[in-house]
Amino acid sequence: xxxxxxxxxxxxxxxxxxxxxxxxxxxxxxxxxxxxxxxxxxxxxxxxxxxxxxxxxxxxxxxxxxxxxxxxxxxxxxxxxxxxxxxxxxxxxxxxxxxxxxxxxxxxxxxxxxxxxxxxxxxxxxxxxxxxxxxxxxxxxxxxxxxxxxxxxxxxxxxxxxxxxxxxxxxxxxxxxxxxxxxxxxxxxxxxxxxxxxxxxxxxxxxxxxxxxxxxxxxxxxxxxxxxxxxxxxxxxxxxxxxxxxxxxxxxxxxxxxxxxxxxxxxxxxxxxxxxxxxxxxxxxxxxxxxxxxxxxxxxxxxxxxxxx
Numbered sequence: 682x683x684x685x686x687x688x689x690x691x692x693x694x695x696x697x698x699x700x701x702x703x704x705x706x707x708x709x710x711x712x713x714x715x716x717x718x719x720x721x722x723x724x725x726x727x728x729x730x731x732x733x734x735x736x737x738x739x740x741x742x743x744x745x746x747x748x749x750x751x752x753x754x755x756x757x758x759x760x761x762x763x764x765x766x767x768x769x770x771x772x773x774x775x776x777x778x779x780x781x782x783x784x785x786x787x788x789x790x791x792x793x794x795x796x797x798x799x800x801x802x803x804x805x806x807x808x809x810x811x812x813x814x815x816x817x818x819x820x821x822x823x824x825x826x827x828x829x830x831x832x833x834x835x836x837x838x839x840x841x842x843x844x845x846x847x848x849x850x851x852x853x854x855x856x857x858x859x860x861x862x863x864x865x866x867x868x869x870x871x872x873x874x875x876x877x878x879x880x881x882x883x884x885x886x887x888x889x890x891x892x893x894x895x896x897x898x899x900x901x902x903x904x905x906x907x908x909x910x911x912x913x914x915x916x917x918x919x920x921x922x923x924x925x926x927x928x929x930x931x932x933x934x935x936x937x938x939x940x941x942x943x944x945x946x947x948x949x950x951x952x953x954x955x956x957x958x959x960x961x962x963x964x965x966x967x968x969x970x971x972x973x974x975x976x977x978x979x980x981x982x983x984x985x986x987x988x989x990x
Contacts, residue, residue: 711754711788714767716779719757719787722768726801733774742774743781745837751775754788758795770795771803812868813860816849823847845872853878855886865896873901881908 732738755772769776770792779787822832829843845868852860856874859865865874874896878885888894888904 711790713786714755714757714789715786716776716784718765719767719769719776719789720760720763721773721776722770722797722800724797725769725773726797727773734777739774739777739781741837742778746775746778746782746784748834748837751779751784751787754790756790756792756795758791758793767791771800812846812849812866812871816846819843819846820850845869848872848875853882855882855889859889859896867898870896870898870901873898873905877901877905877908881912884908884911 727733753772753775755775756770757767757772758770760766760768767789772789776787819829819832822835823829829847830840833840833843849860849868849871852871852875856871856878860871865871874885874889885904885908889896894900
């Protein structure tokens with residue numbers, strides 16, 4: 682019977698479907714790998730504590746994948762312990778993002794000539810975008826008339842992220858020097874310095890002028906606290922409190938420390954007994970005074986001695 686009678690000629694060449702994923706990629710493009718058949722390499726160099734695997738980072742990536750799909754294929758190798766399954770060479774973040782985005786497949790290439798050392802090299806040599814490069818991209822988009830909210834949506838970042846990087850496009854000279862020289866790379870620190878610079882530019886410039894000064898989030902926080910305390914007006918003696926929101930004088934807050942009275946431990950009073958010498962009676966005392974005044978011996982023992990003599 683002719684094959685045309687069965688209609689098989691309309692199905693085309695089935696060899697590509699029967700030869701597996703490698704044959705499907707003969708055209709040079711990535712494969713559409715089924716996510717359910719892919720496992721992460723348990724020995725990959727990046728651990729669960731890596732910032733790239735944080736909840737926020739993965740959610741931002743998933744939002745980007747929902748919007749634009751996975752643009753960079755992952756690399757996998759055949760799992761020798763589970764035929765028909767694959768281990769990820771690189772692209773674990775894209776794999777997790779695709780899972781969160783609800784995709785059933787992900788573009789990828791099969792590379793069986795891949796080992797753990799290759800994974801380490803791939804991660805070490807990956808050059809992330811610097812804050813300046815991100816700011817320049819945002820600046821180009823703004824120059825085209827794109828709104829900040831649309832830019833944030835396009836790169837799956839928050840509007841605050843966009844605003845922080847926009848600050849880098851127009852830094853005053855002291856801040857531009859420390860940023861361009863690499864003394865500070867943290868965008869949040871630059872924005873904190875910018876806020877302080879707008880209030881007291883001379884003090885911030887002098888602080889940044891010290892080449893030995895370490896610029897971190899902690900030191901900038903201390904700087905801002907110092908400047909706020911320095912600029913705070915001292916209350917005048919007897920001055921009326923400032924009016925509150927309703928126009929009336931706002932009561933001054935009273936912060937009283939709790940009074941803790943220590944118990945008084947008094948020592949017991951022990952009175953010593955008073956030993957007084959016996960006092961002569963009044964008649965005897967009068968006789969002694971008379972004898973003394975008459976020149977006679979006032980002591981009875983002396984009188985007895987004289988009479989015996």
